[in-house]
Amino acid sequence: MNLRSLLFVPGDRPERMEKALGLGARALILDLEDAVAPPRKAEARRMVADFLATAERRCALFVRINPLDSGLSDDDLAAVMSGRPDGIVLPKAEGAASLAALDDALARGEVLHGLPLGGIAILPIASETPAAVFRLGSYGGVTPRLAGITWGAEDLPAAIGASTSREEDGSFTAPYQMCRALTLFGAGAAGVAPIETVYPAFRDLSGLAAFAARARRDGFTGMMAIHPSQVPVIEQAFAPTEAEITHAEAIVAAFAADPGAGALSLDGRMIDRPHLKQAERLLALR
16 A cells, blocks of 8 residues: 555545545545534545445545544444445544554454455554553554654643744754654554654745655655645655666666676675665555
């Protein structure tokens, strides 16, 4: 599943859901959590379920449910499971225990609705509570449903009484730089895609481009979007260039021609097995 760009869409706005299908995002996140006011939760569930049942699947359709401890997540899942979402986004996830609990709930729902077992993926938002930060390395080996790990820098400051997660220039302060790094390494340890958080200034597309470029440089393979105008910028930032693809293919070909080699020379530079691994990962992102 390619999660290069994931666009949030409010769960109580079906006209936006339909429009979003044609915007080029690799996945839509139909939001039942923050985008929907409490009095509209039930109506939003119905709207999301109707959309899942009828939408042309031009991209993956995820649903962000409410947190597992909110008292709302069971109703969210009961409403949307029959529509066969491609994945569930789990907010305020707290490591392996949260992942296992959702995995069990999805398995029960799949049996109930006659769906393929294990067919619904999970994408946890894994840094939104203080406890979650200490569990970012625990996601591996819990369930094959895990499609990636992403993070957020908005809920955590409120949880610990911080005034903001960002400097005046928009960069993250030190505690949230740490959370970002732990998400990246936690995803790597679990063998899944690390997904960068949102860029809130949706009119600042040049700032977004720089932010996304840094994310790709650091190892993130995709990013969430809060506005349709952000999708093409994210897609461009995370797409391998033709030059990168050509170079990666040359590295793979060099090792294929000499599979027993530990190090080789290519274009006047030494390459070794870590270069091969990087090349293979880049080619998988095409």
